[in-house]
Amino acid sequence: MRLAVLSPLLLAALAACAPAPQGLRSPDAPISSAAAFDPARFGDVWHVVAAYGDEARCGPLAETWTRTGADSFRVTGTTCGPNGARAFVAPARMTGPGRIARAMPGGEEALWVLWVDADYRVAVIGTPDGRFARVLSRTPAARDDLMRAARDVLRFNGYDPAGLTPV
Numbered sequence: 001m002r003l004a005v006l007s008p009l010l011l012a013a014l015a016a017c018a019p020a021p022q023g024l025r026s027p028d029a030p031i032s033s034a035a036a037f038d039p040a041r042f043g044d045v046w047h048v049v050a051a052y053g054d055e056a057r058c059g060p061l062a063e064t065w066t067r068t069g070a071d072s073f074r075v076t077g078t079t080c081g082p083n084g085a086r087a088f089v090a091p092a093r094m095t096g097p098g099r100i101a102r103a104m105p106g107g108e109e110a111l112w113v114l115w116v117d118a119d120y121r122v123a124v125i126g127t128p129d130g131r132f133a134r135v136l137s138r139t140p141a142a143r144d145d146l147m148r149a150a151r152d153v154l155r156f157n158g159y160d161p162a163g164l165t166p167v
Contacts, residue, residue, distance in 0.1 A: 023130025024052045029158025031128050033098030033112040041120045042113070043067045046136035048167045049122075050147070055134065056165035058085040063136070065092070075102060115153040122146040124153045133159050 025031070048061040055061065063077030071094035078085045092102040098113040109127060116123040122142050126133035135142065135150045142150070151161040 023127075024133055024160070024163065025126070025130030025158035027130065027158075031112065031126070031157045032114070033096065034115055035097045037098035037113045037116065038120075039067065039071060039073075039094055042116070042123070043073065044138070046123065046138065047140045048134050049137040049140070049142045050135040050150070050164045050166050052133050052159075052163050052165070055080045056167050059167070060140065061085060061167060073100075079104075114157050115150070117146055117149065122150055124150045126154070126157065126159065130158070133164075135164070 043065050045062060045064050048055065048063070050056075051061075058078075058080035061078045061080065063075055066074045066076070068074050068091075073092040075088075075090045075092050077088060079088050080086075088104065090102050090104050092100050092111075095101050095110070100111045100113070102109050102111055109132065110129075111125050111132075112128060114124040114126050114133075121138050123136045124133070125136065133154060135147065135154075137146075151164065154161050154164065
């Protein structure tokens with residue numbers, strides 16, 4: 001009986017010693033979504049111009065956000081899979097100001113629009129857990145000043161811009 005009680009405690013203690021998985025952003029840094037985000041202006045084609053991790057190896061990626069309601073989208077595009085770029089279709093819905101839940105094959109992902117420039121030419125999206133972040137542009141190449149601003153936004157939200165790779 002005593003062993004049965006100690007085993008869960010021992011396992012919990014060992015788990016606490018294991019290194020925690022690291023995301024792309026500092027867990028201590030605050031993160032915020034764009035409160036003035038306008039879903040109506042976000043619809044249309046976005047090119048992934050910079051991303052973290054494996055996404056950059058797949059080459060050009062793009063997404064088309066089509067509004068299906070006041071707070072919902074149908075997202076079609078390409079994503080980086082284990083064997084290269086692959087197509088996807090996903091419903092997405094607004095969950096708060098600048099916060100979107102997108103249903104992907106691996107499960108729902110919480111995307112936060114961290115920033116979009118005043119003319120909706122460039123956007124930075126990421127996840128609060130730091131698993132994902134990317135820079136989107138209406139054109140296949142973003143202007144240098146907008147890319148500098150995107151890197152500043154990532155840094156402000158706890159991401160290391162040095163890990164950002166052009167796509």
